Amino acid sequence: MPTDEIEPQNNSQSPHTNDQASNDQLTTELPRGEFELKLDELQKRCDDTWDKLIRTTAEFDNYKKRSQKELETVRKFAVEDFASELVTIYDSLIAGNALCESNKESLPNQFIEGYNMTLSLTQQLMQRIKIEEVNPINQKFDPSFHQAMGVCSDDDIEVGFVGQVLQKGYTLQGRLLRPALVTVKK
Numbered sequence: 001m002p003t004d005e006i007e008p009q010n011n012s013q014s015p016h017t018n019d020q021a022s023n024d025q026l027t028t029e030l031p032r033g034e035f036e037l038k039l040d041e042l043q044k045r046c047d048d049t050w051d052k053l054i055r056t057t058a059e060f061d062n063y064k065k066r067s068q069k070e071l072e073t074v075r076k077f078a079v080e081d082f083a084s085e086l087v088t089i090y091d092s093l094i095a096g097n098a099l100c101e102s103n104k105e106s107l108p109n110q111f112i113e114g115y116n117m118t119l120s121l122t123q124q125l126m127q128r129i130k131i132e133e134v135n136p137i138n139q140k141f142d143p144s145f146h147q148a149m150g151v152c153s154d155d156d157i158e159v160g161f162v163g164q165v166l167q168k169g170y171t172l173q174g175r176l177l178r179p180a181l182v183t184v185k186k
Contacts, residue, residue, distance in 0.1 A: 076173055077172065077173070077175065079129055079172070080172055080175075080177070083129060083131055083170075083172045083177055084177055084178065086122070086125070086126065086131070087126075087131065087170045087177060087178060089122070090122050090123075090126065091167070091168070093115075093118065093119045093122055094119070096115065097115065097116070097119055100112050100115055100116075129172070130172065130173045131170055131171070131172055131177065132170065132171050133168050133169070133170060134146070134168060134169030134170060134171060134176075134179070134180045135165055135168050135169075135180065136162045136165065136169075136180055136182060137162060137164070137165050138157065138161060138162065139161065139162050140160060140161055140162075141160055141161060141162055141182070141184045144176065145169060145171070145176060145179055145180060146162060146169065146179055146180050146181075146182045146184075147169075147179040147180070147181050147182065148182060148183070148184045149166055149181045149182065149183060150183040150184075151183060151184060151185070151186045152164055152183040152184065152185050153185070154185060157185040158185065159185050159186065160184065160185065161184070161185050162180075162182045162183070162184060162185075163182070163183045163184060163185050164182065164183045165180055165181070165182050166181040166182060166183065167180065167181040168180055169181075
């Protein structure tokens with residue numbers, strides 16, 4: 001009587017052994033030329049995937065750098081609108097201070113002291129947020145920071161230099177906030 005017993009499979013094989021068996025089976029099933037074509041195709045797919053990974057990583061790094069730079073710029077110039085208004089107020093305070101000085105005798109001391117304190121606090125605030133004056137008297141005319149409003153004929157000034165500052169300009173952290181209004185020697 002024949003026995004139809006099935007021998008139990010040995011499941012103690014390592015996955016590596018199974019892979020080796022698959023590779024042996026693959027090499028025995030495919031002729032050598034087809035195997036090399038298949039291997040070349042798989043190598044090309046692997047190379048393409050690696051290339052995509054490298055490119056994606058580089059693009060992500062560039063994105064992070066751009067985002068960081070944009071964030072720094074936004075932080076740096078977030079106060080630009082406020083600063084524009086502040087320099088207008090500061091100009092008014094300077095003009096008012098000149099009036100206070102010319103009318104010292106008729107104004108109470110407390111008023112003048114309070115006015116000077118307000119002017120000083122405004123100057124401190126401007127320094128803290130890095131607003132700087134552009135006062136180019138006797139400097140070479142620079143259209144990036146100066147706006148020519150007229151021509152002057154002073155013989156003591158060189159041609160192409162600022163003769164008179166009609167209104168001071170301002171920069172915010174090195175970036176032009178308002179150009180200086182000037183006259184230039186022609």
